Amino acid sequence: MIDMSPNLVLVVVIAALFTVGVYLLLERSLSRVLVGVILLGNGANLLFLVAGGAAGRPPILGQAPVAEMSDPLPQAMVLTAIVITLGMTAFLLAMAYRSWQLHGHDEVQDDVEDRRIARLAARDERAFLDTDTEESMASLDEEAAESRDETSGVVPVAPDGGTVP
Amino acid sequence: MSDPVWLVPLPVVVPLLASGLTLALYRRPQAQRAISVVALSIVLAVSATLLVLADAGPLVIDIGGWAAPVGIDLVADRLSALMLTVSSAVTLCVLLYSLAQGEADGDEVAPVSIYHPTYLVLVAGVANAFLSGDLFNLYVGFEILLAASYVLLTLGGTGERIRAGSIYVVVALLSSVLFLVAIALVYASTGTVNLAQLAVRLPQVDPDVRLLLQVMLLLAFGIKAAIFPLSAWLPDSYPTAPAPVTAVFAGLLTKVGVYAIIRTQTLLFPDGRLDDVLMWAALATMVVGILGAVAQDDIKRLLSFTLVSHIGFMIFGIALSSHLGWTAAIYYVVHHITVQTALFLVAGLIERWGGTTSLDRLGGLAKLAPVLAILFFVPAMNLAGVPPLSGFLGKVGLLQAGVAVGTPLALVLVVGSALTSLLTLYALIKAWNKAFWQTPPAELPATHIPLGMVGPTAALVAFGLALTVFAGPLYAYTGRAATALQERTPYIDAVLPDGLRGEGVSADLAEVTP
Numbered sequence: 006m007i008d009m010s011p012n013l014v015l016v017v018v019i020a021a022l023f024t025v026g027v028y029l030l031l032e033r034s035l036s037r038v039l040v041g042v043i044l045l046g047n048g049a050n051l052l053f054l055v056a057g058g059a060a061g062r063p064p065i066l067g068q069a070p071v072a073e074m075s076d077p078l079p080q081a082m083v084l085t086a087i088v089i090t091l092g093m094t095a096f097l098l099a100m101a102y103r104s105w106q107l108h109g110h111d112e113v114q115d116d117v118e119d120r121r122i123a124r125l126a127a128r129d130e131r132a133f134l135d136t137d138t139e140e141s142m143a144s145l146d147e148e149a150a151e152s153r154d155e156t157s158g159v160v161p162v163a164p165d166g167g168t169v170p
Numbered sequence: 171m172s173d174p175v176w177l178v179p180l181p182v183v184v185p186l187l188a189s190g191l192t193l194a195l196y197r198r199p200q201a202q203r204a205i206s207v208v209a210l211s212i213v214l215a216v217s218a219t220l221l222v223l224a225d226a227g228p229l230v231i232d233i234g235g236w237a238a239p240v241g242i243d244l245v246a247d248r249l250s251a252l253m254l255t256v257s258s259a260v261t262l263c264v265l266l267y268s269l270a271q272g273e274a275d276g277d278e279v280a281p282v283s284i285y286h287p288t289y290l291v292l293v294a295g296v297a298n299a300f301l302s303g304d305l306f307n308l309y310v311g312f313e314i315l316l317a318a319s320y321v322l323l324t325l326g327g328t329g330e331r332i333r334a335g336s337i338y339v340v341v342a343l344l345s346s347v348l349f350l351v352a353i354a355l356v357y358a359s360t361g362t363v364n365l366a367q368l369a370v371r372l373p374q375v376d377p378d379v380r381l382l383l384q385v386m387l388l389l390a391f392g393i394k395a396a397i398f399p400l401s402a403w404l405p406d407s408y409p410t411a412p413a414p415v416t417a418v419f420a421g422l423l424t425k426v427g428v429y430a431i432i433r434t435q436t437l438l439f440p441d442g443r444l445d446d447v448l449m450w451a452a453l454a455t456m457v458v459g460i461l462g463a464v465a466q467d468d469i470k471r472l473l474s475f476t477l478v479s480h481i482g483f484m485i486f487g488i489a490l491s492s493h494l495g496w497t498a499a500i501y502y503v504v505h506h507i508t509v510q511t512a513l514f515l516v517a518g519l520i521e522r523w524g525g526t527t528s529l530d531r532l533g534g535l536a537k538l539a540p541v542l543a544i545l546f547f548v549p550a551m552n553l554a555g556v557p558p559l560s561g562f563l564g565k566v567g568l569l570q571a572g573v574a575v576g577t578p579l580a581l582v583l584v585v586g587s588a589l590t591s592l593l594t595l596y597a598l599i600k601a602w603n604k605a606f607w608q609t610p611p612a613e614l615p616a617t618h619i620p621l622g623m624v625g626p627t628a629a630l631v632a633f634g635l636a637l638t639v640f641a642g643p644l645y646a647y648t649g650r651a652a653t654a655l656q657e658r659t660p661y662i663d664a665v666l667p668d669g670l671r672g673e674g675v676s677a678d679l680a681e682v683t684p
Contacts, residue, residue, distance in 0.1 A: 030344065035336055042343050049350040056358035078240070079357060082306050086350055089313045093343055096320055100336055107329045113340070114333045116406045122465055 011055045019055070022048035035101035035111040039094065046090035053079040053086070174223055178231045178244045180216045181254055181297035184209050189290035196283035203269055206286045210262040210293065217255040224251040225650065228664035230303065237671045238303075239367045245303035247661055248651035249500060253300045253429055256504050259633060260421050260511050261293050263626040267515055268414035270622025271522075284321065292318035292418070299426045303665055305356060305363040308430060309349050312394070316342050319423060322415045323407065330410050338407035345393035352386035359383065366665035369437050369658060384439045388431065388448075395427030397485055398455040401478045405462065408477075409470035409527075413518025416470065420477050421511030425503055428484050432499065435488055436655040448489035449579050456482030456590040463597040469517045469527040472601055473510070476553060476594055480506055483590075486583050487568050490575050496652035498567030501645055505552075505560040505637055512549040512630040516542065519623060520605065525615040529601060533610030541624065543606050548631050550602065552638075554595035560637040565591055567645070 022044045029041030054060075057079035062069035064077040101111040108114075188209030192202045223229060228247035232238055246254070268285070295315025302308040320342070324335035357363055359379050360371045372380055389400070396404040404424070408416050435442070459479025466472040484506070487499025521527045523539055536543040548559075555561040565587065572584040637644060654660045 030340070035340075038340055042340075042347070045344075045347045046350075049347055049354060052351060052354040053357070056354045078363075079354075082353070082357075082363075085306070085310065089310075089317075089346075092317060093313075093339075093346075096317070097339060097343070100324065100332060100339065103324075103327050104332050104336065107332060113336050116333075116337075119406070 010059075012059070015051055015055050019048045019051045022051070033112045035097065035104060035113060038113070039097045039101060042097065043090065043094055046086070050083045050086055050090075053083045174219075175229050175231045177216050177220055177223070178229050178246050178301065179233070181213045181220075181258065182244070182294050182301065184212050184216070185290040185294040185297070189287040189294065192290065193287040196287075199283070202283070202286045206265055206290060207262075207269070209290060210258065210265055213293065213297070214255070214258040214262050217251065217258045220246045220251040221255045224248050225647070228654075228661055230664045238665050239362055239364045239671060242307050243303040243364070243665055244301040244307075245365075245661065245665060246301055247664070248647065248654055249429070249432065250300045252500065252504065252647065252651060253425070254297060256507050257296055257300070257422050257425075258293070260507055260630065261289075261296075261418060263630045263633075264414045264418045264421075264511065264515070265289065267417075267518075267623050267626040268412075270620050270626070271412075271414065271518075273622065274618075274620045285325065288318045288321045289418075291315075292322065296422055296426055300429060303365050305353055305365060305368065309346075309353060312349065312426070312430075313346060315423065315426065316346065319419060323411050323419070325412060325415065334407040334410040337403055341393060341403040345390050348386060348393070349390035352383065352390055355386060356383055364665070365433070365437055366662045369662050370666075372438055380439070381443060384434075384444055387434050387438075388444065391427045391430045391434070392451070393427075394424065395431060395485075396424050396455075396478050396481055397451050398458050398478070398482070401455065401459065401481070404478055405471055405474040408474045409468065413514065413521060417511045417514035417518065420474070420514050421507045424477065424481055425507050428481065428488075428503055431485070432488055432496070432655070435491075436496070437658060437661060440491075440658065442489075442491040445489045445491050446579060448485055449583055452482045452485035452489055453583055453586045454482075455479065455485060456586055460590050460593040460597065464593060464600075466597075467529045467604075469520060469529065469532075469601055469605065470514070472529075472597060473513050473517060476597065477510055479590060479594065480510070480553070483565065483568055483587060486587060487571065490571050490580065492571055492575055493649070493652050493656055494567070494571035494574055496655055497645065497649045498564060498571050500648040500651055501560075501567060501641075502564035504644070504648070505564045505634070508630060508634045508637060509549045509552045509561065512627060512634055513546070513553065515623075515627040515630060516546045516549065519545065519619055519627060522617055522619055522623070523614070524605075525617065529604035531611060532605040532614070533608040534606070534614075536606035538610075538614070538616065542619075545624070545627055545631055546606070547602065549634055550598040552634050554598050555591045556595070558638060560634060560641060563638065563641050563645070 026041045026043075026045035026048060029037045029044065032038060032041070057076040059075070061075035062073045064074040104111045188205050192205050195201045195205070220229065224246050225248060228245055230238075230243055230245050233242045233244065236242070268289075272285075292315050295311050295313075295318060297311075298314060299308055299311030302311050320335065320339050323338055324331045353363060356368065359375050360368055362368055362371060372383075375383075393400045393403075408419055411419065456479050459475050459477075459482060463472050463475035463479060466475060480502075484499050484502050487495045487502060489495075490499075517527055519542055520532065520535065523542060524532050524535065526532060552559040552561045555565045568587060569584050572580045572587070
């Protein structure tokens with residue numbers, strides 16, 4: 006059975022990496038976000054080391070008794086995760102650079118459409134402009150509320166057969 | 171009879187291989203196109219074959235001959251095969267659409283040499299996620315498709331796409347880190363990441379730890395599936411991408427998250443302790459999503475919000491934790507992939523024809539472009555759930571399942587989903603009135619739409635109708651898939667035939683030379 010009590014130093018380091026990583030992730034500048042992502046990724050990788058149990062001898066058959074070997078599986082996963090984080094870091098860096106090229110800064114911007122809807126909501130206007138709300142003539146609601154009683158006979162009939170309001 | 175398991179890795183291997191080929195042939199656009207179409211056609215054929223074969227029982231392959239719990243395995247059971255078939259049909263249609271668009275616009279407009287390899291990688295990642303029988307491999311599948319999606323979303327690197335892309339990439343990276351942490355915790359508590367072995371070992375884990383693992387995994391998948399309150403990134407980022415890219419993202423990427431939730435909820439955490447939380451999340455997703463859609467005046471953004479809203483229906487079905495619920499949820503996923511993709515493709519056609527997707531500036535399309543009107547109207551009504559289309563059948567299934575469960579919360583969800591359907595109808599009818607019936611405020615450019623773009627869109631619309639016509643057999647199939655999910659044993663037995671190891675070389679059997 007592997008000794009599964011975690012290494013305290015690793016736990017403290019993971020906690021520190023996650024704290025700083027989350028803090029940086031909440032920043033607006035992409036390069037700080039990038040550093041945050043890297044720190045979080047490293048924290049997760051260290052977590053895998055803890056998950057694999059205590060360190061032991063190299064896991065090669067014949068070189069050490071099986072009971073003393075360290076668990077190779079988490080290490081394989083960490084390697085994969087490191088490669089993936091590397092790729093993502095490169096992409097994020099390229100994107101931050103492109104943002105700087107275009108705008109002179111690398112900040113995450115607000116969505117224009119969201120801004121527009123929020124402004125309309127603040128002014129209590131409609132998102133849609135309808136033809137019947139735009140013009141000064143009777144709105145659909147007013148038209149609907151008009152009397153259209155055909156039995157009373159007081160509604161005048163227009164020459165083309167329609168009722169005249 | 172030769173063993174057909176060699177088919178299982180093909181949906182991952184073929185697109186990856188083709189991706190490498192298209193990258194090497196970046197100077198020959200014609201060759202690139204041919205390779206992409208052939209590769210995706212092969213994937214579709216293989217997936218359809220798997221769909222038939224998997225009905226007899228899950229097909230499992232241990233990659234490289236390494237036995238299952240340590241080696242990685244790919245599993246094609248009914249659910250995976252069904253998702254794979256629908257997704258490959260959709261990706262093929264979208265590819266044909268984008269080819270026609272590229273041809274019409276001239277290849278200088280978009281960097282097509284990057285487009286094909288990236289698109290194929292995306293398909294491979296989606297297939298890998300659907301087939302994976304291993305939590306870490308699922309993570310790798312997610313990363314493959316996400317990395318491809320980052321590139322596709324920021325294609326061309328315009329200011330608007332970089333803005334949308336930075337939000338999308340950061341949120342996706344966060345969910346990846348969450349997933350990674352969840353995997354580390356799963357490994358620490360069980361010593362395995364193989365899904366079948368996890369299903370065996372997790373019940374022995376302390377219930378509180380198990381709850382933590384479930385929450386972590388749900389958080390990671392919830393961001394990908396865009397469940398409220400983790401959905402805010404989606405309507406911001408999707409509409410800015412090129413139409414075919416948005417279409418395939420909307421159809422597939424969120425559904426991969428939904429698939430992962432179905433898989434982990436049914437196989438790993440069958441006790442359903444978070445079902446109530448999921449129910450509330452489903453309700454919030456439906457209502458908040460559709461209210462967002464009502465406020466929009468841009469077709470693409472409106473559709474993005476309906477996408478978020480309808481994820482709620484699937485989560486509702488999953489959270490019911492009943493056979494009926496899962497049957498309906500799986501059917502709904504299939505329906506929604508098809509319909510949502512079709513609608514985004516039509517939005518692309520409208521944008522091309524009218525030069526805009528803003529409902530304030532469009533108008534009179536019903537008269538000016540009647541083909542567009544039909545192509546929009548059918549999937550729009552399908553999405554809203556107007557009888558007798560497949561959206562209606564899926565929703566009725568969900569409502570029946572909700573009533574059958576009968577808890578007060580389930581009944582609240584039943585009312586909520588009926589309300590959401592009506593609001594969907596309202597939002598789509600409003601879009602219809604503005605874009606197709608109102609007098610156009612200004613002359614529209616009326617750009618010619620090539621037949622090659624209409625064809626794939628019409629094919630997807632027809633596929634959506636076929637889901638209605640063949641709803642009986644399909645519903646029976648999703649029912650059998652749900653049965654397998656409920657029993658759990660077919661999956662576990664297929665991966666670990668003797669209860670401990672898969673087929674292939676394992677450390678116990680290997681000769682140890684001192």
